[in-house]
Amino acid sequence: MFVASMLNNSGASFLWPLTTIYLHNYLHESLTLSGLVLLGMSLMMIVGDSVGGYLFDHWKPYQTGVLSAALATLAVVALIFWHGWPVYGILLLVVGFGDGVNMTILNSLATWVKSTSTRHVFNMLYVSMNIGVVIGTLIVGYAIKFGITTVFIIAAVCYAALTLVVALHFNVKPQTQTNRSTVQSKNSKTNGTPRRSRPTVLITLILVLLLAINLAYSQWESVISVHMTNLGIPVLNYSLLWTLNGVIIVLLQPVITRWSERFKIENVIVVGITLFAASFFMLIIARTYAMFVITMIVLTFGEMIGHPALPAWIAVKAPASEAGRYQGFANMAIAFGRALGPLFGGFMLDYATFPVLFMAVGGVQMIALVAVYWRAHSERVKQQAKISK
Numbered sequence: 001m002f003v004a005s006m007l008n009n010s011g012a013s014f015l016w017p018l019t020t021i022y023l024h025n026y027l028h029e030s031l032t033l034s035g036l037v038l039l040g041m042s043l044m045m046i047v048g049d050s051v052g053g054y055l056f057d058h059w060k061p062y063q064t065g066v067l068s069a070a071l072a073t074l075a076v077v078a079l080i081f082w083h084g085w086p087v088y089g090i091l092l093l094v095v096g097f098g099d100g101v102n103m104t105i106l107n108s109l110a111t112w113v114k115s116t117s118t119r120h121v122f123n124m125l126y127v128s129m130n131i132g133v134v135i136g137t138l139i140v141g142y143a144i145k146f147g148i149t150t151v152f153i154i155a156a157v158c159y160a161a162l163t164l165v166v167a168l169h170f171n172v173k174p175q176t177q178t179n180r181s182t183v184q185s186k187n188s189k190t191n192g193t194p195r196r197s198r199p200t201v202l203i204t205l206i207l208v209l210l211l212a213i214n215l216a217y218s219q220w221e222s223v224i225s226v227h228m229t230n231l232g233i234p235v236l237n238y239s240l241l242w243t244l245n246g247v248i249i250v251l252l253q254p255v256i257t258r259w260s261e262r263f264k265i266e267n268v269i270v271v272g273i274t275l276f277a278a279s280f281f282m283l284i285i286a287r288t289y290a291m292f293v294i295t296m297i298v299l300t301f302g303e304m305i306g307h308p309a310l311p312a313w314i315a316v317k318a319p320a321s322e323a324g325r326y327q328g329f330a331n332m333a334i335a336f337g338r339a340l341g342p343l344f345g346g347f348m349l350d351y352a353t354f355p356v357l358f359m360a361v362g363g364v365q366m367i368a369l370v371a372v373y374w375r376a377h378s379e380r381v382k383q384q385a386k387i388s389k
Helices: 002-013 016-026 031-058 061-081 087-110 118-146 148-169 177-191 201-221 223-230 235-260 265-283 289-306 309-317 320-351 354-388
Strands: none
Touching: 002 087, 002 118, 002 148, 016 031, 016 087, 016 148, 016 223, 031 061, 031 087, 031 223, 031 320, 061 087, 061 148, 087 118, 118 148, 118 235, 201 223, 201 265, 201 289, 201 309, 201 320, 201 354, 223 235, 223 320, 223 354, 235 289, 265 289, 265 309, 265 354, 289 309, 309 320, 320 354
16 A cells, blocks of 8 residues: 555655646646646546545445556546647546546555554555655656656656556455444434534634645645745756655654654644744745745645644544444545635736735734634633533
């Protein structure tokens, strides 16, 4: 699973950093159209997540994994030969769907590993994802010098290797549907059918914050590449920033995790998201590559501190019987933020400027963060008042 995650993210990292640059600078399409393509790709990933989860529960995980990996591979192979508009955009939608199914199957299978803790498995997958991003973004900056076809060839090799790994090693036997149905049936008889709760105001605000964070983050994956090339900074230097991001996360995430566990979760989130939002205000004055490097370092530390804590906080605040449903809400907020971000960025730049865009996404994050912290503080005060009575 570690290798499969690394290959999947390496292959994907050959595609998403170049989408805006390729459509805008090579195919001479508008930034709004670039945002629409990335929006469509993100929406197809959401569809893939849903389909992958359904097929994992109701069909066959192994066959689903092989078919989805093969589908994404065929789409990337097709990009080698046909990468004009609109075929390029259509094939990216297919890749997005395949990636969504792939990652859902991978994460679902991770829950069945018995040789080590589930938390350790997901930490390994998080690290492997970032190693994949490091590999992909490091190589793509050099590969683009040899033409866009070379980039697609290397990406196709990664996806073909992913399909091979899935086909050879993912034919495992997780808990059967019969056993799961029996457990669910027993629980229903014992406890009755639980009534679904509505998300509290605090959880709703946390979901809004997650959406705002990922809407901002997607600017780095789309329009900031154009901003840097407009300043005369090569594509290679842009890709190296993602390499820096991945290396810092891989090396320091375990240290940050141990440090953050000493403090209240809301205080950790305030520190992390404040740093993350501050990096976008720093972009307003960034004109040199050194400044972009500093900004990426600030963003990465904010990401490591704040991002993992948000889904964890939702898990603490959500009813225990609906943990999966509420984590689904978190994933949807993340996915929709990533989906809307490129479209929002492209629209803003068609009618405003880069500094206005950076100020807007930074401001939205801080407003959402203040709302979350204020609500958490209010709930804590009310709870303490009830205890004192």
